[in-house]
Amino acid sequence: MNFLFKKYLLFVLFYVPFYVSGQIGISNTAPNNNPTHLIQNILTGSGVAVSNISFTGNNQQIGYFANGTSIGMQEGIVMTSGYALGADLGGNPAAGNFPGVTCQNNPGTICNDLYLVANSVPPLIGQGFSVSDINDACILEFDFVPESDTLTFKYCFGSEEYLTWINSSYNDVFGFFISGPGINGPYSSPPGFPNGSQNIAIVPNSNPPLPITISSINPGINSQYYNSGNVTISYNGYTDVFTAMAIVQPCETYHIRLAIADGSDYYLDSGVFLEANSFSSPSVNISAFGTALGVDTLDIACNTTIDLESQLSGNYNILWNTGATTDVINVGAGIYYFSVSYGNGNSCVLFSDTVVVNEISTLNINVDDSTDASCNGGSDASIDITVTGGTPGYTYSWSNGSTSEDLSGIPAGSYSVVVSDATGCIEILNNIIVGEASGLTPTTLITSNYSGEHISC
Template structure:
């Protein structure tokens, strides 16, 4: 792990912008308040209880905000095996954790195969409106990367209730690696390790992001969470019977000892039972869940569980937000259809580059739907639009031979590539000989969007000595 030092530097021809987003954790909430933050479309909950939400004056669970640019989830609740406040980072401790003296959980112990400690549990009954439930989450841990083959803190999402087609879910874990029956865990998702650093192995590593700032391998994201690695955004889901009562238990605990913390971030409003689902799918190269001016777009994908024999229309009640439809992006119609026999369609939203530095903007799509359980419900989906930071190293320049000159590509880019292959922020041209040079640079920003700029540098020869005669 690495605490990033402050850097003071003289700017020449700079292009800069402000980084947004810092994970912030607040604590002191009841189990009811935490559970209610998770609830989205098509779900009603009751009988909420919490165990181990607080121990020895330390809160193991809380609400978090500002995580969009770092963990891919803007806000929600965080459950940990130690201190929820440690989760917010920055990642500046080699071994962050807090033992709070709480017992483990029997079901987690059975799943882990070893003893557990400091269990944090949130559980409740729920009634789904439709035939599927799901929610989104990110798991992170301080036990990455050193202990991928030994100490494995454990978490699970246990569901109980009637299965469609007969039988029952009986504390069935739905926190699984996509397309498998393997639980999401440090043992099942890792890079291996070389000392304290990520190694060269790949065990389902496409689902993992390293946050190890002082290591050579796999260091890919920011520092506003403490954990040495965390997963990409994953989805837990189960097929259910509409209008029936189910039980969900969300649980996390330390395994073997209580030294290092792990945590799971659950997205606000994502615990849902959708009929018609609406999901934003972003094309941003770095995987961030926002569309960047001049670089990427977002498809608002509307899906239904099964194909219809007739055309199905969805009409939005309204489109609002801080962005202006038709100004900050292409104009978006207030309706979309799904053709007969199809399962989905999409609206493409492309942000317009306006050269103005602004905070991340939103478009909020409001819509209503009907269910046999609850009648008409009202929902919304948010799309995020971010500024682009194109490179600008200035205009064509003429200088005298031997004039010192430095070009500055600006801060807040991840990568730099000058015409001579150098990869530093600054470029010092050779002005010792007269002639014309082409100066060009390509930069990659925090979203992995690229931009380039080119100029011509004319180095003029020094004037020759002029003999002056005096009478």
């Protein structure tokens, strides 16, 4: 290969300016050059817990991108085999040169895995080229624990090697290598994960699985997934947005290595964009009447019940503090606890919460009328009430011992009433006050009735 010719291309690319609005924006300043920040706060979505984050490479190779509508993802993280800022329009993607990671002869390393992936492509597409070494590797890796049996995340690959260097030794390469319970693969894995790893960066529906490189997706092969470079990024071509997927075991620990590198030289870089919050494992949803429980408090009419229903899909188990294990339980007022775990004997609790069911009376007591006692010490006051709601067949219990609906012939004072309906629901009304007519006052004028009889009030 003529390196002088490639360097000439680099010179031209560097000095041709582009000034177009709407381009993808990339940030490589703190905290957007921090691997932990990029993984925990940008890439990770719901249903996964990540830990033990590490990075191999130069932190100028990673960053945060936004305004990525043109490539099919609004925002996320970018990993490159050069400078991350070079993927931005107007940058210099070919200028990234981070030599010293040439490791195809070191079995058991991630760079050797990339070397194996790059050289697995030619025979799968009927070509005879080979990649001599791996350079400028950029590797993000971490442990994660999924909540469900599936892991997914979205990504897009782009390269300055398009289209001049397809089917050549300059076959830039990337891979997503996952290891953990239930996974066996031909690639290396870290200590604690003894069964190797699998690469899940694969051309969709390819059989046998075909890794994604500039030589496996281009106008001549798998062209339906290829897009020519546009005015919003510096790469000459890029793929559609793909979804990486792996079948996993809930609540078990897995390890993933996201890696990209130059093939055979240090020039004309490539990058992979990973969508924000897409690294996820579908979580479990619990609901009542199909509505997700946010406050975890429900109100029901007295002496009635409610169905608490889980909207579980997949192989999950639910356990209520009542002992019930069904998706739907019918309950009255009370406090209920539940937990959700994966089926097939896996007791890991994926989700737990408390539901409080409150009993609310539907009875209403209204005082229609009341009359005061006609005189001090008199017993001719009355209270007239009306009860609505509940189930008719009301009973009454007054504070003076009466069981009638209304009171009459009572003295002045404070009264309360307890009303029960036919189902036993109750409502209490306190502090019903009746007074009495006032007696003589200093201004009262008394005159003779000329009969000689006593008069009183």
